[in-house]
Amino acid sequence: EPEVTQTPSHQVTQMGQEVILRCVPISNHLYFYWYRQILGQKVEFLVSFYNNEISEKSEIFDDQFSVERPDGSNFTLKIRSTKLEDSAMYFCASMREWGSDTQYFGPGTRLTVL
């Protein structure tokens, strides 16, 4: 069964450094998402992406964040200058079509900012 994959599984970085989290969505899916889950808290929506542009973004997704689908298969989340509070599990999700469909989640990348 096709699945969403994410790399790396764990990323440790120093505060102020840039990180790029990578996701490979399911191949025939058209809608892509990033969520995050700070330890002990709920999963929160960050951004959705369709047709090579951002569809929706939350208040969390400020100028430090960006997303890209550089090559038609990868979907990346970049954090330009990480802060301690960016430490979280980041989940990628993809969905085939709009409407009565389901978002499929990857296993997540745990980001630790020191």
Added chain:
Amino acid sequence: AQSVTQPDIHITVSEGASLELRCNYSYGATPYLFWYVQSPGQGLQLLLKYFSGDTLVQGIKGFEAEFKRSQSSFNLRKPSVHWSDAAEYFCAVGGYGGSQGNLIFGKGTKLSVKP
């Protein structure tokens, strides 16, 4: 504002006992509702979903959930819990505008299973 409440942070049940996990939502339109399960170190796996129609929906692993509009609830049930069901369970509602552009999650309920 849209929100999801899971009032139970942690539930412990004995193996073979029945289970009900509660979920209440606040949403302006007819919601799309989901239950996801997260095992330690794993991603979120969809258990079941409700979009319309029959208010009792069946999912994987023997789970079911019932949508009750009058109570704004979407509780998850299983008649007989197995040790492998120990995990964290998240209820989610589809985003605004009748779409599911973004999911709003509850804080989750951690399920422990006693032998």
